[in-house]
Amino acid sequence: MESQDLRKVGLKVTLPRMKVLEILETSKKRHMSAEDVYKALLDMGEEIGLATVYRVLTQFEDAGLVARLNIEGGHAVFEMADGTHHDHLLCVSCHRIEEFVDEVIEERQRAIATEKGFEMTDHSLYIYGVCKKCQ
Amino acid sequence: MESQDLRKVGLKVTLPRMKVLEILETSKKRHMSAEDVYKALLDMGEEIGLATVYRVLTQFEDAGLVARLNIEGGHAVFEMADGTHHDHLLCVSCHRIEEFVDEVIEERQRAIATEKGFEMTDHSLYIYGVCKKCQ
DNA sequence: ATGTATGCAAAACATTTGCACCTGG
DNA sequence: CCAGGTGCAAATGTTTTGCATACAT
Numbered sequence: 001m002e003s004q005d006l007r008k009v010g011l012k013v014t015l016p017r018m019k020v021l022e023i024l025e026t027s028k029k030r031h032m033s034a035e036d037v038y039k040a041l042l043d044m045g046e047e048i049g050l051a052t053v054y055r056v057l058t059q060f061e062d063a064g065l066v067a068r069l070n071i072e073g074g075h076a077v078f079e080m081a082d083g084t085h086h087d088h089l090l091c092v093s094c095h096r097i098e099e100f101v102d103e104v105i106e107e108r109q110r111a112i113a114t115e116k117g118f119e120m121t122d123h124s125l126y127i128y129g130v131c132k133k134c135q
Numbered sequence: 136m137e138s139q140d141l142r143k144v145g146l147k148v149t150l151p152r153m154k155v156l157e158i159l160e161t162s163k164k165r166h167m168s169a170e171d172v173y174k175a176l177l178d179m180g181e182e183i184g185l186a187t188v189y190r191v192l193t194q195f196e197d198a199g200l201v202a203r204l205n206i207e208g209g210h211a212v213f214e215m216a217d218g219t220h221h222d223h224l225l226c227v228s229c230h231r232i233e234e235f236v237d238e239v240i241e242e243r244q245r246a247i248a249t250e251k252g253f254e255m256t257d258h259s260l261y262i263y264g265v266c267k268k269c270q
Numbered sequence: 271a272t273g274t275a276t277g278c279a280a281a282a283c284a285t286t287t288g289c290a291c292c293t294g295g
Numbered sequence: 296c297c298a299g300g301t302g303c304a305a306a307t308g309t310t311t312t313g314c315a316t317a318c319a320t
Contacts, residue, residue, distance in 0.1 A: 012293095012294065012295080012298095012299070012300075013294075013295095014293075014294070014299095014300060014301080015293090015294095015301095016300080016301070017300090033284090034284080034285080035284085047302090048301090048302085049301065049302040049303065050285090050302095051285085051286075051287080051301080051302070051303075051304095052300080052301055052302070054284090054285060054286075055286090055300085055301085056300095058286095070205075070207050072205050072259070074209065074283075074284065074309085074310085075283085075284060075285095076284085076285090089247070089248065089251055089253055091253070092256055092257075098251055098253075100247050100251065102243055102247060104239065104240075104243050105239075105240050105243050105244070108237055108239050108240050108243075109240070109260075109262055112224070112235050112237060112262065113224065113262055113264050116224055116233055116235065116266075117266060117267035118224055118226070118233075118262065118264035118265065118266050118267070119264050119265045119270060120262055120263070120264040121227055121263050121264050121265065122227075122262075122263040122264075123260070123261060123262040123263060124207070124259075124260070124261050124263075125244075125258070125259070125260045125261075126258060126259050126260075127244055127247065127248055127253065127255055127257075127258040128255070128256050128257040128258060128259075129248050129253035129254050129255040129256050129257075130253065130254045130256065131251075131252060131253050132252035132253070135254060147274065147275075147318095147319060147320080148319075148320095149274090149275060149276080149318075149319070150276095150318090151275080151276070152275090168309095169309085169310080170309085182277090183276085183277085184276065184277040184278065185277095185278095185310090186276080186277070186278075186279095186310085186311075186312080187275080187276055187277070189309090189310060189311070190275085190276085190311090191275095193310095193311095209284080209285085209308075209309065210308080210309060210310090211309090211310090271320100272318105272319100272320095273318105273319095273320100274317100274318080274319080274320100275316105275317080275318070275319090276315105276316080276317070276318085277314100277315095277316085277317095278313105278314095278315100278316105279312100279313095279314100280311105280312085280313085280314105281310105281311080281312070281313090282309100282310085282311070282312085283308100283309085283310085283311095284307100284308095284309095285306105285307080285308090286305105286306080286307065286308100287304100287305085287306070287307085288303105288304095288305085288306090289302105289303095289304100289305105290301105290302095290303100291300105291301085291302085291303105292299105292300080292301070292302095293297100293298105293299090293300075293301090294297100294298100294299085294300090295296105295297100295298100295299105
């Protein structure tokens with residue numbers, strides 16, 4: 001019962017929120033832009049406003065249900081949060097997105113922030129390249 | 136004679152290009168948005184269009200004269216290219232930007248791309264935090 | 271001269287917001 | 296019932312583009 005997920009994070013259970021959550025959970029694409037989610041809903045015959053999709057995604061992000069990636073090119077994509085931090089590899093040709101975790105990099109980042117006198121709040125790392133299938 | 140710099144990279148030497156280059160080279164701020172450069176020029180009494188600033192900065196980027204940073208929040212900032220790759224630490228409070236180079240991270244990134252079958256073309260790493268002065 | 275570059279205003283884009291109406295608890 | 300959520304359209308902020316004019320070589 002996914003309506004529990006919403007209640008758990010303090011969000012009223014509304015139809016648009018359920019629908020967006022459903023799309024994010026069931027779509028074959030793990031990474032979707034607001035526009036992607038909007039179109040997917042229209043395609044299934046659901047009525048929703050694009051502004052609502054943006055609002056809902058932002059609320060989900062604040063609630064920790066989804067993570068927002070700010071990739072180059074100005075548009076953001078969202079993924080269901082799985083609790084574990086990870087970074088991303090993006091294929092500049094087919095736009096495939098792969099995930100990775102590297103504890104060495106994580107540790108170096110923390111060390112660098114400390115060295116420079118920063119209290120790290122966040123970090124973003126994207127590796128761009130051409131994936132196996134596109135070479 | 137900086138007009139040589141422009142000719143060297145195949146750009147016609149025009150007044151707007153010289154002026155933008157001058158601002159980037161002489162401003163106390165190493166990192167400037169297109170708007171910053173535009174305002175700085177207006178402040179010195181120069182006439183220039185914002186669209187021209189954007190066009191010139193993009194040409195400079197293509198020519199390798201400047202590097203573009205895509206920081207969170209949707210606007211880009213530019214810095215004079217110094218030939219050496221480096222990543223950035225950004226203060227979320229005062230927006231100070233510091234630079235760093237970490238060979239361990241660079242190496243891990245290359246290794247990860249290889250592991251995943253990617254031919255790395257680029258990467259971007261930003262560490263966000265609160266700097267010493269803002270804590 | 272002549273191909274490029276510029277300035278302006280308008281367009282494009284992703285995202286946000288104001289507001290009247292609708293809805294969940 | 297009523298605070299909060301939604302849809303729509305309009306506003307936003309940044310960057311790009313069309314086009315007539317101006318400039319570098």
